[in-house]
Amino acid sequence: MGFSVKKVKTPADKNQFIRLPWKIYSNFPSWVPPLISEREKFLNPRINPFLKESEVDFFLVVSGDQEPVGRIAFVINHAHNETYSERVGFFGMLETINDREVSDLLFNTVETWCRKNKLNKLLGPVSLSTNHECGLLVDGFDTPPVIGIPYNPAYYVDLIENWGLSKIKDLVSLRLDLIQIPEYLESGVTRLRKRKRFSIRPIRLNEFNKELEKMWEVYNSSWSANWGFVPMS
Numbered sequence: 001m002g003f004s005v006k007k008v009k010t011p012a013d014k015n016q017f018i019r020l021p022w023k024i025y026s027n028f029p030s031w032v033p034p035l036i037s038e039r040e041k042f043l044n045p046r047i048n049p050f051l052k053e054s055e056v057d058f059f060l061v062v063s064g065d066q067e068p069v070g071r072i073a074f075v076i077n078h079a080h081n082e083t084y085s086e087r088v089g090f091f092g093m094l095e096t097i098n099d100r101e102v103s104d105l106l107f108n109t110v111e112t113w114c115r116k117n118k119l120n121k122l123l124g125p126v127s128l129s130t131n132h133e134c135g136l137l138v139d140g141f142d143t144p145p146v147i148g149i150p151y152n153p154a155y156y157v158d159l160i161e162n163w164g165l166s167k168i169k170d171l172v173s174l175r176l177d178l179i180q181i182p183e184y185l186e187s188g189v190t191r192l193r194k195r196k197r198f199s200i201r202p203i204r205l206n207e208f209n210k211e212l213e214k215m216w217e218v219y220n221s222s223w224s225a226n227w228g229f230v231p232m233s
Contacts (some may be wrong), residue, residue, distance in 0.1 A: 005109050008058035024095050030144050070096035071095045072106040074113045075128050089114040092127030093170050094141045103159035130228040135171040149173050
């Protein structure tokens with residue numbers, strides 16, 4: 001079966017791009033589908049400011065009968081490249097059937113776009129930045145995915161490595177049982193409360209914009225030393 005690449009240009013193309021995961025994960029009981037309305041907003045430049053501040057292109061691989069079998073996004077994150085003085089192209093939103101020809105077409109496409117834009121490094125999966133979903137699941141495939149943490153079939157690892165990409169960083173996510181909170185955590189919180197250096201208050205909804213500015217400052221300062229972090233605009 002022959003495959004070809006097409007750039008997402010029309011609303012119909014974008015709809016195929018968004019809905020492809022339902023085909024990829026039809027036999028994966030642990031997969032939790034995203035909200036289509038949220039994905040539509042995420043990929044809408046009038047709603048998602050990242051799409052205005054970065055260069056983002058979306059691609060589909062289709063079979064001979066024009067059925068989508070793979071997708072990928074190519075990103076030039078200008079804020080990242082300015083922050084780290086790099087010339088990096090990112091790929092993300094990767095989904096593909098278990099077929100080397102399809103995955104190679106996807107990676108060859110983003111590599112070509114890297115070269116066209118005189119970039120010297122390809123990094124991913126990052127969907128669409130490190131402030132969104134980042135990384136590749138390599139263990140824990142029987143665990144249902146959660147918001148902000150990537151989920152993918154195990155065969156993605158082989159497809160990515162066989163094309164020639166190699167690991168740049170280990171990203172670790174942890175699960176905490178809130179039914180039985182460890183005693184050391186409870187005692188630690190109790191000690192902190194007694195010191196009275198910090199307190200918790202609700203968000204002041206009548207000053208929402210001011211509150212957002214404070215949260216933005218806290219977010220950027222607390223994540224400033226994290227790998228790959230780019231200050232949120």
